[in-house]
């Protein structure tokens with residue numbers, strides 16, 4: 274049974290004090306406790322960036338991958354063993370820049386797993402360059418005249434790619450974020466949660482105060498999570514009011530459902546001794 278105590282690791286935390294990553298870490302641990310998931314049944318995958326240390330700070334199975342490759346790794350694990358709870362953690366540059374090519378296809382495939390993106394709208398680990406979700410005109414080391422193109426909107430992309438669970442949270446509201454993560458992990462299919470994660474060291478624009486002034490919860494407006502057109506409209510909202518919560522969810526078959534030969538079985542447990550691949554090899558000679 275997971276507890277705050279046994280989810281702790283011995284690794285020294287090196288995030289900057291008050292970094293938004295702490296809010297996500299605590300919300301995630303609380304979600305594991307609420308779901309009562311056995312620690313050895315949970316696998317975390319992270320990419321490159323400050324967020325990547327999530328696998329060092331949660332005492333479950335973990336795989337720290339390379340830049341932009343959270344989704345291929347997490348997809349492979351989830352496909353191979355349906356008995357595991359697979360959660361990918363990525364950063365905004367990690368997922369929406371380096372790993373962008375994997376995003377739409379993961380949403381389309383609907384493999385049963387969760388993706389949580391620590392979206393601080395800047396590159397933290399490499400000391401403050403712009404990413405695809407940095408706001409226009411944001412001046413950084415890599416954009417001294419300000420960011421030129423408009424921000425990438427990952428929620429609208431997930432919605433038009435037939436995403437089955439599309440949500441956004443805020444690291445400054447841990448209670449709300451915990452419930453979003455609980456719901457995402459429970460969802461059968463690919464659950465995507467973008468999280469506003471203030472980088473207190475390099476993002477001087479999108480701060481806790483900035484978000485606190487603007488974010489509001491969709492559930493307080495009785496948003497209908499089954500209406501994709503309305504979800505899209507909400508996902509485009511930006512400015513004085515920015516929505517968080519579940520934008521959209523629906524059921525559709527997972528990728529594994531369409532592979533009847535697997536029939537719910539775990540690949541690591543399937544016998545291999547009677548499989549003769551000689552004809553296959555000969556065919557390729």
Ligand code: SF4
Pocket residue numbers: 287288289291292293294323393397398471472473474475
């Ligand atoms: Fe957090 Fe930014 Fe510090 Fe990285 S650089 S640990 S994102 S505050």
